[in-house]
Amino acid sequence: MKPTRKKHVYLVDFACYKPHNPACMCTKESFLKLTKSTGKYRDESLDFTRKILERSGIGEKTYLPECIMKTPSNTCLAEARNETESVVIGAIDELMLKTKVKKEEIGIIVTNCSLFNSIPSLSSMIVNHYKLSHNVLTYNLSGMGCSAGLISVDLARQLLQVHPNSYALVISTENINSGSYFGNNRSMLVSNCLFRVGGAAILLSNRISDSLRSKYYLKHIVRTHKGSQDNCYNSILQKEDDNGDTGVALSKDIMSSAGEALNANISTLAKNVLPLIEQLKFLTNLVARNLFKKKVIKAYAPNFMLAFEHFCIHTGGKAVQDQMQKVLKLSDWHMEPSRMTLYRYGNTSSSSVWYELAYCEAKGRVKKGHRIWQIAFGSGFKCNSAVWYALQTIDPVKEKNPWTDEIHEFPVNVTNH
Secondary structure (H helix, E strand, O other), X not given: XXXXXXXXXXXXXXXXXXXXXHHHEEOHHHHHHHHHHOOOOOHHHHHHHHHHHHHOXXXXXXXXXXXXXXXXXXXXXXXXXXXXXXXXXXXXXXXXXXXXXXXHHEEEEEEEOOOOOOOOOHHHHHHHHHOOOOOOEEEEEOOOHHHHHHHHHHHHHHHHHHOOOOEEEEEEEOOHHHHOOOOOOHHHHHHHHHEOOOEXXXXXXXXXXXXXXXXXXXXXXXXXXXXXXXXXXXXXXXXXXXXXXXXXXEOOOHHHHHHHHHHHHHHHHHHHHOOHHHHHHHHHHHHHHHHOOOOOOOOXXXXXXHOOOEEEEOOOOHHHHHHHHHHHOOOHHHHHHHHHHHHHHOEOHXXXXXXXXXXXXXXXXXOOOOEXXXXXXXXXXXXXXXXXXXOOOOOOOOOOOOOOOOHHHXXXXXXXX
């Protein structure tokens, strides 16, 4: 039998959630007041939280769930469900308006949320809300960290290879309510400071007719998993502290784990995207480092600015961004979407790379033929990449995304944030 020809996977459009309730907006000072008002944190923990916020790269207009902004906060299952439903349905409604796709046409749904796993699942929540067909295929990914959004895209891509003439709806979000930590372990307090409300809905298609109206098509997906190594596996771990409070602990090995995963990921990606001369330089260096002591020969960092026009690097935090800029030798302009997204929206987990792409579109930077690299890190430890090719020039005047009303205010200086 002849092998089936791979189908193009088109990104018709996407939408990112932006809360409309001003009561959800959280300054750094209001976050500190909320933290103190719980009465659960020691003075040294409050001082540590303040220092993390000051160095985080986060600005004064990020969002928290309304239930957490209240005094006293109310972190319960019902509020967690309300939070996620507001984000997910809000993003999907906007996407449906942008694409004009009818709900009956959606054949595949893939959702991802690491910390909140409701019964029924999030994908079932969507089916129920929109009263979708009984034969819609639904998948719900959990516990896969901030890189789960690109895993969801990959799963949808594989499903679209075997289900002709289909639309796949991908939903990426995280639940702040379920991830809140009320103890005094420093390694577990960091997540409280960085993560904020956010979510994205992405519509993928394998219909040839959609090639004329879609924004992008998917060129490559590269997934790297370093979970076989204990230090990588334990670098991001949900657990209970000594007092029984549950939170997500970030170990001292997280940066080295990210480095190992990144090196493996770009080694695979490089051969698919880099010009031949850059591939030869990279391969020669790799062989030399394997033959001789690696400490003697410095690793060669390929010039990825020759392969991509835009970089959407997950907003893991300012330290992660600084390291990524250094390793990939990127300009401040190329890092701008990631830094501005962290500043304006905080770390929205798996959806952050979509806020970054929305930033590029709102700035009028995306032209036909441009190549976009989305790269995200997640627990496990994982590093995942997606490469998109722009099928059209995006006109920011015609765009509606979470940056539209305020894009003229960016970029801002984040040196002191």
